[in-house]
Amino acid sequence: MTAPFKQHLIDPEICIRCYTCEMTCPEEAIEHDDNNVIVDATKCNFCMDCIPVCPTGSIDEWRVVAGKDAAYSLEDQYSWEELPDQEEIALSTTAATADDLDPVSALLAEAHKGAGGKAKAASSAAKPTVNLYNLSHPVEAVVQGNYRLTSDTSDADTRHIILEFQGKPFPVLEGQSLGVIAPGVDFEGKAHLPRLYSVSSPRDGERAGYHNVSLTVKREKGGLCSNFLCDLAKGDKINVTGPFGATFLLPSDPDARLLMICTGTGSAPMRSFTMARQRMVGEKPGGMVMFFGARTPDSLPYFGPLSKISSDMLQQHLVFSRMPGEAKEYVQDRMRRETNLVAEMLQDTNTYIYICGLKSMEAGVEAAFDAIAKTLGQDWTYLRDTMREDGRYHVETY
Numbered sequence: 001m002t003a004p005f006k007q008h009l010i011d012p013e014i015c016i017r018c019y020t021c022e023m024t025c026p027e028e029a030i031e032h033d034d035n036n037v038i039v040d041a042t043k044c045n046f047c048m049d050c051i052p053v054c055p056t057g058s059i060d061e062w063r064v065v066a067g068k069d070a071a072y073s074l075e076d077q078y079s080w081e082e083l084p085d086q087e088e089i090a091l092s093t094t095a096a097t098a099d100d101l102d103p104v105s106a107l108l109a110e111a112h113k114g115a116g117g118k119a120k121a122a123s124s125a126a127k128p129t130v131n132l133y134n135l136s137h138p139v140e141a142v143v144q145g146n147y148r149l150t151s152d153t154s155d156a157d158t159r160h161i162i163l164e165f166q167g168k169p170f171p172v173l174e175g176q177s178l179g180v181i182a183p184g185v186d187f188e189g190k191a192h193l194p195r196l197y198s199v200s201s202p203r204d205g206e207r208a209g210y211h212n213v214s215l216t217v218k219r220e221k222g223g224l225c226s227n228f229l230c231d232l233a234k235g236d237k238i239n240v241t242g243p244f245g246a247t248f249l250l251p252s253d254p255d256a257r258l259l260m261i262c263t264g265t266g267s268a269p270m271r272s273f274t275m276a277r278q279r280m281v282g283e284k285p286g287g288m289v290m291f292f293g294a295r296t297p298d299s300l301p302y303f304g305p306l307s308k309i310s311s312d313m314l315q316q317h318l319v320f321s322r323m324p325g326e327a328k329e330y331v332q333d334r335m336r337r338e339t340n341l342v343a344e345m346l347q348d349t350n351t352y353i354y355i356c357g358l359k360s361m362e363a364g365v366e367a368a369f370d371a372i373a374k375t376l377g378q379d380w381t382y383l384r385d386t387m388r389e390d391g392r393y394h395v396e397t398y
Contacts, residue, residue: 004089005068008039008046013082013130014058014119016177016244018196021050021059034136038077041068055398056245057119064089120391122251122352129171130246138181138239141165143232144212151298157219158265158301159230163240164212170243172213173203174250174272178242182225194241195225198356200268202276216268216301248354248394254281257351259342261331261365263293266357267301274314289315289345293331295322332364335372342372346383352392359397
C-alpha cells in the first residue's frame with residue numbers, strides 16, 4: 001500500500017500575494033495565477049527556504065494525504081478560497097510497537113509543528129474581504145494626495161499617499177494590505193507583479209465616511225514600485241489588487257488592549273488601528289501602548305500627528321537608534337526598560353499584540369518578550385502560542 005505523504009500548501013485566505021516565497025524557492029516549486037500562490041508537490045523537496053521569508057505565516061501549512069499520487073493538484077489549489085480540512089487517512093502500515101505513533105499520526109504531528117503555529121484573527125474582528133481584485137482584474141485608483149511625512153533634511157523620504165477608487169468598492173479593514181502594479185514590464189517582458197503595502201487608514205477612510213485609502217511608502221534606492229508611488233501627483237491613476245490578509249486585524253471589542261510594536265513603515269497598520277479606535281470609542285483611556293522605532297525623529301513617519309494624541313489613550317514609546325551623542329536604542333531595549341508595563345499587559349487576557357516592520361526586528365522583540373515572561377515565571381513560547389491560538393498575537397515582518 002502507498003505510504004502517507006505530507007504535502008506543503010499555502011493558506012489562500014491568509015496569503016497577501018507578495019510572491020516572496022515564489023522568488024525564494026530554489027526548486028521553482030511555487031507558482032501563481034491571477035488568484036492564488038500554490039506549491040507543486042512534484043517539485044517541492046521540503047528545503048524550507050520559503051518558510052522564514054513569508055511575512056504572514058501562510059506558507060507554513062501542511063496536509064497529510066493518502067500518498068504522493070493523492071496530493072492536491074495545482075488545479076485544486078488554484079480553485080481554493082480557503083484550505084481544506086485535514087482528511088482522515090487510512091493506515092498503510094502498522095506501528096512498530098503499541099507505544100509508537102502510527103505513520104499517519106507521526107506525519108500529522110510533524111506537519112502541525114510548523115514554524116510558530118497558524119495565525120488567527122481576533123475573535124471579535126470583522127470578517128475581511130480578500131482578493132476582490134486580482135492580477136487580471138485590478139481596480140483603478142486615483143491619487144488624492146501625496147505628502148512627505150519625514151523632514152526634508154532626512155535621508156528617509158517617506159510618503160503618505162491617499163487613493164480614491166472612483167465609486168468602486170474596496171472594502172478594506174485595518175491591518176489588511178493592497179497590491180500596487182507598477183507600469184511597464186520586467187527583464188523577461190512580463191508585467192510587474194504587485195508590490196504589497198499595508199493600509200494606514202481606517203475602514204471608513206482617511207476622512208471618516210469617504211472610504212478612501214492611505215498608504216505609508218518609503219522611497220527605496222532602486223525600488224521600482226516605491227519610487228513610482230513616491231513620484232505620483234494628485235490625479236494620477238494606478239492599478240490596485242486586493243485587499244489581502246485575514247488575520248492581522250483589529251478586534252472590534254472596545255475594551256481590547258493593543259500592544260503595538262513597529263519600526264518605520266511598519267507603523268502603517270498601527271496608524272489605522274489608532275484612528276479606528278479613536279472613532280470607535282473616543283478618548284478611552286488605557287487601551288493602547290506603542291513601541292515605535294526609527295533612526296531619528298525626523299525619519300519617523302507621523303511624528304507630528306503622534307504628538308497630538310492624548311497619552312491617556314495611546315501610551316507612546318518613541319525609540320531612536322541614531323541620535324547624536326546617545327547610545328543606540330531599539331524597540332526591544334525600551335520594552336525591557338518597561339518590563340512592568342509589558343508584563344502587566346501579558347497577564348491580561350484582553351491584550352492583543354501586533355508586531356510589524358523589518359524582519360530583523362523580530363528576533364530582538366522575541367528575546368525581550370522571553371526575558372519579560374521569565375519575570376512572571378512563565379515560558380514565553382507557551383504563552384505566545386496560547387495567545388496566537390486565541391487570535392491575540394500577530395506578526396507581519398518583511
